[in-house]
Amino acid sequence: MQNPLKSIRVIIAIMLTVYLSAVGASAFKQGQQQGQQPPPRPAINQVSSEEAAREMNNPRSKWFREAKFGLFIHWGLYAIPAGTWKGQQIPGIGEWIMNRAKIPVKEYEQLAAQFNPVKFNAEEWAQLAQDAGMKYLTITSKHHDGFAMFKSQVSKYDIVDATPFKRDPMKELEAACAKRGIKFCFYYSQAQDWHEPNGAGNTWDFGPDDKKDFDQYLRDKALPQVRELLTQYGPLGLIWFDTPRLMTEQRADQFNKMVRDLQPNCLVNGRLGGKGDYRSTGDNRIPNEVVSGVWEVPATINDTWGYKSYDDHWKPPADVIFKLVDITSKGGNYLLNVGPTAEGIIPQPSQDILREVGKWLKVNGEAVYGTSPTPFGKEFGQLSATKTDQRGQPLFEQAKEWRCTTRPGKLYVHLFTWPAKSFTLDGMKGKVAKAYLLADPSRKELKFSQTGDNLTVTLPEKAPSEFDSVLCLETK
Numbered sequence: 001m002q003n004p005l006k007s008i009r010v011i012i013a014i015m016l017t018v019y020l021s022a023v024g025a026s027a028f029k030q031g032q033q034q035g036q037q038p039p040p041r042p043a044i045n046q047v048s049s050e051e052a053a054r055e056m057n058n059p060r061s062k063w064f065r066e067a068k069f070g071l072f073i074h075w076g077l078y079a080i081p082a083g084t085w086k087g088q089q090i091p092g093i094g095e096w097i098m099n100r101a102k103i104p105v106k107e108y109e110q111l112a113a114q115f116n117p118v119k120f121n122a123e124e125w126a127q128l129a130q131d132a133g134m135k136y137l138t139i140t141s142k143h144h145d146g147f148a149m150f151k152s153q154v155s156k157y158d159i160v161d162a163t164p165f166k167r168d169p170m171k172e173l174e175a176a177c178a179k180r181g182i183k184f185c186f187y188y189s190q191a192q193d194w195h196e197p198n199g200a201g202n203t204w205d206f207g208p209d210d211k212k213d214f215d216q217y218l219r220d221k222a223l224p225q226v227r228e229l230l231t232q233y234g235p236l237g238l239i240w241f242d243t244p245r246l247m248t249e250q251r252a253d254q255f256n257k258m259v260r261d262l263q264p265n266c267l268v269n270g271r272l273g274g275k276g277d278y279r280s281t282g283d284n285r286i287p288n289e290v291v292s293g294v295w296e297v298p299a300t301i302n303d304t305w306g307y308k309s310y311d312d313h314w315k316p317p318a319d320v321i322f323k324l325v326d327i328t329s330k331g332g333n334y335l336l337n338v339g340p341t342a343e344g345i346i347p348q349p350s351q352d353i354l355r356e357v358g359k360w361l362k363v364n365g366e367a368v369y370g371t372s373p374t375p376f377g378k379e380f381g382q383l384s385a386t387k388t389d390q391r392g393q394p395l396f397e398q399a400k401e402w403r404c405t406t407r408p409g410k411l412y413v414h415l416f417t418w419p420a421k422s423f424t425l426d427g428m429k430g431k432v433a434k435a436y437l438l439a440d441p442s443r444k445e446l447k448f449s450q451t452g453d454n455l456t457v458t459l460p461e462k463a464p465s466e467f468d469s470v471l472c473l474e475t476k
């Protein structure tokens with residue numbers, strides 16, 4: 001007999017897979033809708049070259065295209081239960097606890113009276129982002145639970161009016177980010193709002209979504225709150241919308257127009273429900289190949305977004321550095337999340353991981369920020385001839401030995417596995433003038449030989465980085 005908790009977990013895993021393939025693809029779907037053939041690999045879709053060019057040529061997104069690495073912060077009332085409700089550990093992502101445990105609004109609301117994050121220090125949070133080498137910070141101003149983490153006049157269900165804390169942490173963070181040149185950005189859940197009778201998602205208190213007056217919710221809460229964000233704060237780097245349930249092009253346009261009117265340079269992500277300035281992949285979904293245009297992978301540092309006291313499944317720094325470089329070499333940004341506690345503390349393991357990544361970036365950032373994708377591609381791995389994934393598609397077998405990023409006149413070869421004696425690249429188009437390791441302060445030139453499109457560089461015995469040693473090739 002299977003343990004019931006285990007079967008629940010299996011069901012959730014299945015639902016999650018189904019959900020991720022839906023939402024995961026949703027942002028990436030737009031370019032595909034104009035009668036193109038779907039690509040052979042199901043995970044993440046490419047867009048047309050016109051669409052990619054539109055994204056790339058957008059002057060507003062220049063900073064974003066160069067930034068590569070951002071901090072995502074999920075912080076809200078859900079940090080209080082932290083994954084446990086009435087003594088039961090609730091499976092799934094922490095910020096979904098109200099939904100997963102079907103907590104009535106009247107009960108969940110009471111968390112506000114307990115929310116008093118006295119250890120919150122905006123300077124420390126912004127400093128962590130800076131230490132990590134992150135160029136932007138995106139924080140939940142309101143998640144699906146409907147609670148505003150900013151000062152709102154539209155709804156009194158907000159941190160200033162409903163908690164003993166009474167401060168507006170968003171104002172403090174905005175200032176701390178500005179001091180450090182970090183772009184300050186808001187997440188706002190525009191469609192799901194489990195606190196409102198007409199918001200999407202809360203079926204346990206308010207019944208099915210198709211019986212709701214969703215436009216009333218948009219008109220009376222979501223749009224006016226987004227207006228507050230755009231007038232009380234800024235200039236914002238971007239607004240990050242999520243899960244566009246019930247959103248139509250027309251509904252999305254109301255948000256787009258408001259953003260353009262009030263903050264013309266503020267970017268809109270790909271999950272509003274209409275056209276955005278860039279695309280978001282599915283949560284934690286990294287494409288298998290180069291994807292053109294402007295895009296971002298939102299990702300967790302453990303297995304939750306909002307804080308869960310018992311989620312210790314941290315990604316080690318080596319994995320985070322690999323993912324950052326992998327995504328960059330494919331043309332995207334990495335938006336990596338932390339979930340602070342109800343006291344206002346970013347969990348120490350998250351801090352340690354991010355600072356380790358930052359140390360690596362201090363030495364090797366030249367090979368990340370402002371770079372373009374790899375001209376190669378075979379370093380990503382290949383489709384298996386025999387194995388299949390859960391959907392019966394050929395399994396993509398990822399290779400992890402090396403990645404490549406570029407800028408005019410330079411190729412950066414990121415070596416995750418240190419080769420014995422030498423590294424060989426085939427398919428090398430330009431002539432190499434100089435080869436050296438970024439981690440070598442003297443930039444001592446390495447011996448190399450080039451015949452046809454085959455390049456071999458002689459390497460020292462020991463890798464200069466335990467994570468990723470970057471070989472810089474200057475081309476003629």
Ligand code: H79
Pocket residue numbers: 012015016019074092093095096100242243283298305
């Ligand atoms: O904000 C983070 C998530 O809360 C949000 N997107 C990121 C950035 C998000 N909204 N929905 N989802 C992610 C997908 C949710 C999937 C699950 Fe479930 C929630 C799996 C288990 C709980 C919904 C309910 C799908 C299956 C059961």
